[in-house]
Amino acid sequence: MTFVFEDIDDVEMERRRSVVEPLTDAVRDLVDAVIRTEVAEGEIPDVTAAVRAVTERLRSRQSDGPYGVRYTRAGTGMPWGNPAVGVRNAVAPPMRVQAGDDGLRWADVRLGAAYEGPPGLVHGGICALLLDHLLGEAAGADGTPSFTGTISVRYLRETRLGPVHLEARTDRYDGPKKFVTGTLSDADGPSVVADAVFVIPRWARATPPQEAPQ
Ligand SMILES: CCCCCCCC(=O)SCCNC(=O)CCNC(=O)[C@H](O)C(C)(C)COP(=O)(O)OP(=O)(O)OC[C@H]1O[C@@H](n2cnc3c(N)ncnc32)[C@H](O)[C@@H]1OP(=O)(O)O
Numbered sequence: 473m474t475f476v477f478e479d480i481d482d483v484e485m486e487r488r489r490s491v492v493e494p495l496t497d498a499v500r501d502l503v504d505a506v507i508r509t510e511v512a513e514g515e516i517p518d519v520t521a522a523v524r525a526v527t528e529r530l531r532s533r534q535s536d537g538p539y540g541v542r543y544t545r546a547g548t549g550m551p552w553g554n555p556a557v558g559v560r561n562a563v564a565p566p567m568r569v570q571a572g573d574d575g576l577r578w579a580d581v582r583l584g585a586a587y588e589g590p591p592g593l594v595h596g597g598i599c600a601l602l603l604d605h606l607l608g609e610a611a612g613a614d615g616t617p618s619f620t621g622t623i624s625v626r627y628l629r630e631t632r633l634g635p636v637h638l639e640a641r642t643d644r645y646d647g648p649k650k651f652v653t654g655t656l657s658d659a660d661g662p663s664v665v666a667d668a669v670f671v672i673p674r675w676a677r678a679t680p681p682q683e684a685p686q
Contacts (some may be wrong), residue, residue, distance in 0.1 A: 476542045479490065485544050492552070492560055499562035499584075504682055507585045556605035567602055567638070575613035578639045591638065594631040599656050602638055603666040607652040610640035611670035615671070618650055618676075623668035631663040640666075649674040 480488075502523070511519075539560060552560040557567050565587065567579045569633030581602065583591030589595030604623055611618045649669050655666040 476540050477671045478542050478544060480544050481544050482544050482548050483681070485548060485550060489559055496558075496560055496562050496566075503562055503586050504584055516638065525667060530621050554605070556601055565602070567605065568611045574641065575610060575614060576639060576641050578637070579606060580635060580637050582635050585633070586669040590630065592633055594633055594636070594658075596625075596627060599627070599631055599664070600663045602636075603640070603654050603656055604668070606638045606640045607654045607668050608670065610642050610654065611650045611652050611668075613642065614650075616676055617671050618648075618672045620670045621649070621671040621678035623666060625664060627664050629663050632658045632660070634659065634683065640643045642670075648677050 478485075490659055539558070541554075542550040542552070546551065552558050555563050556565070557569060558564045558684045559566060563579045564581060569577055569579050569628045579602075583594050583598065583600070587594055589598070591598055600623070603625060604620055607623065608618070608620060636659045639655060640652060642650050642652045644651045648671055650672070651667070652670055653667045654665070655662045656666075
């Protein structure tokens with residue numbers, strides 16, 4: 473597992489983000505358009521060729537493997553390939569994680585056609601993905617890295633496509649284990665709840681925190 477440090481400051485990171493984000497948004501829009509298009513079937517081969525040409529152009533220079541989790545000199549993370557929050561990943565809704573008081577992490581996300589499971593409803597795996605990620609962010613609010621050890625997701629009822637709100641926080645610690653809970657709500661209130669044990673890996677376990685994050 474490699475965490476890459478890039479020799480850039482946060483101003484340069486923001487500049488790079490502002491260049492790539494419109495591309496990702498355009499691809500996200502393309503995904504939605506492919507799902508919902510009703511153009512004549514005869515047009516599809518031409519469109520397919522155009523998309524392939526764009527892909528070839530991007531592939532003319534690319535890295536060997538995944539993007540990784542990169543950091544600026546100041547330690548700001550750039551998980552830009554991440555499927556929940558990655559600013560280079562059109563698969564990500566994307567979720568923009570916000571910090572509240574006492575280690576609270578929250579996000580407002582709009583889930584459209586690309587995230588449908590049952591008709592008009594959010595796919596359960598997408599709810600689990602977003603909750604796993606947000607609970608991970610809440611677990612990381614104390615500054616120590618940790619991985620999802622076990623997560624339990626309870627679907628209280630269906631979640632409607634459209635705007636959803638997520639919240640998570642760490643409730644307690646037990647040695648290297650962080651017990652984290654969270655909710656996902658649609659316009660009608662909470663629809664999914666999750667609780668998880670995040671575990672600080674051995675290599676980061678010198679002084680595990682014993683108090684709730686501030
Ligand atoms: C900011 C970014 C947010 C990102 C959010 C996304 C989160 C993710 O997707 S993380 C990726 C998915 N998760 C993984 O890949 C984790 C894979 N598993 C591992 O790496 C390891 O098994 C790991 C780190 C969880 C635990 O391994 P290890 O450090 O050897 O555990 P170990 O020392 O044996 O156990 C420590 C304690 O944790 C407990 N524990 C170990 N594994 C688990 C588990 N899977 N679930 C619950 N508890 C566990 C043990 O029982 C033990 O408890 P106690 O101290 O009471 O005896």
